[in-house]
Amino acid sequence: MVAFYGKDFSSRLLIGTALYPSPAIMQQAIRASGAEIVTVSLRRETAGGRAGSAFWSLISELGVTVLPNTAGCRSVREAVKTAALARELFGTTWIKLEVIGDDETLQPDAVGLVEAAQILIKDGFEVFPYCTEDLTVAQRLCDAGCRVIMPWAAPIGSARGIVNRDALKLLRARLPEVTLVVDAGLGTPSHAAEAMELGYDAVLLNTAIAKAGDPPEMAKAFRLAVEAGRIAYQAGLMGARDFASPSTPVVGTPFWHAVS
Amino acid sequence: MRVTVNGRRTEIAATRLDRLLAELDHEGTHVAIALNDLVVPRAQWAATELNSGDCIEIITPRQGG
Numbered sequence: 473m474v475a476f477y478g479k480d481f482s483s484r485l486l487i488g489t490a491l492y493p494s495p496a497i498m499q500q501a502i503r504a505s506g507a508e509i510v511t512v513s514l515r516r517e518t519a520g521g522r523a524g525s526a527f528w529s530l531i532s533e534l535g536v537t538v539l540p541n542t543a544g545c546r547s548v549r550e551a552v553k554t555a556a557l558a559r560e561l562f563g564t565t566w567i568k569l570e571v572i573g574d575d576e577t578l579q580p581d582a583v584g585l586v587e588a589a590q591i592l593i594k595d596g597f598e599v600f601p602y603c604t605e606d607l608t609v610a611q612r613l614c615d616a617g618c619r620v621i622m623p624w625a626a627p628i629g630s631a632r633g634i635v636n637r638d639a640l641k642l643l644r645a646r647l648p649e650v651t652l653v654v655d656a657g658l659g660t661p662s663h664a665a666e667a668m669e670l671g672y673d674a675v676l677l678n679t680a681i682a683k684a685g686d687p688p689e690m691a692k693a694f695r696l697a698v699e700a701g702r703i704a705y706q707a708g709l710m711g712a713r714d715f716a717s718p719s720t721p722v723v724g725t726p727f728w729h730a731v732s
Numbered sequence: 733m734r735v736t737v738n739g740r741r742t743e744i745a746a747t748r749l750d751r752l753l754a755e756l757d758h759e760g761t762h763v764a765i766a767l768n769d770l771v772v773p774r775a776q777w778a779a780t781e782l783n784s785g786d787c788i789e790i791i792t793p794r795q796g797g
Contacts, residue, residue: 524792669750
């Protein structure tokens with residue numbers, strides 16, 4: 473089990489709801505992933521529009537917990553206002569906090585993120601901040617009251633996997649009590665397994681499943697990879713070394729010293 | 733009167749928030765509303781008066797990552 477702000481979940485895979493080929497495939501993929509938490513966003517509705525309500529019906533049918541995001545926000549003010557609307561719209565104090573600092577990389581604005589987190593936590597929100605792997609930013613977020621920290625593996629949608637492995641390991645070592653989620657940049661199930669092997673509590677991804685040739689099958693592959701990675705972490709991984717160490721016993725090797 | 737709805741200047745007849753939703757054909761849909769940057773809870777829509785120049789955001793769930 474993994475806990476997010478006091479709520480227990482058995483799945484350690486959180487998935488997004490965007491970019492699927494169809495609403496039906498989105499539902500199939502979410503079910504196949506075993507995810508119990510899905511991310512959603514909020515946008516303006518056109519007059520007479522029904523797209524939002526139709527999408528909401530599909531999500532409600534799944535019986536999952538929703539984690540609304542502030543995607544697209546580029547300032548503290550925008551993010552705080554969007555979070556307030558999300559709380560009203562989805563009836564949850566959970567918010568995946570995104571304050572984007574750079575349009576090309578979608579890199580989080582560390583300063584704005586910490587400021588927005590402070591404001592939202594004082595207002596009763598439970599914040600899931602999307603951040604970089606920077607240790608001191610993560611520590612400031614914890615100081616603000618975040619109990620979940622979500623560093624990127626690589627830029628959103630890039631599929632590059634874990635770019636800065638050492639920094640992610642350091643975060644885990646320095647923040648042992650915090651629920652850590654690798655969010656963004658994972659492209660393959662093996663990337664997700666690697667994050668879990670590092671001791672991360674969960675992973676969050678969207679594009680790698682939604683843009684796969686067969687999203688429900690890829691969702692299943694990620695589910696299994698996350699489970700495998702978690703079990704491996706708990707089982708205790710051996711350390712790496714530079715030279716060979718024979719696995720087969722040397723003593724009693726046939727013909728040993730037979731040639732002189 | 734003229735107000736701004738979702739960033740677009742609009743001429744409306746409604747003088748209260750719940751009537752505006754009906755006028756814009758949003759009744760029965762899953763939306764949240766901000767009036768001049770402040771969220772108006774659903775329970776207060778019928779009691780919320782609109783004024784000329786108001787900025788109204790009508791927001792709905794969407795796909796997200």
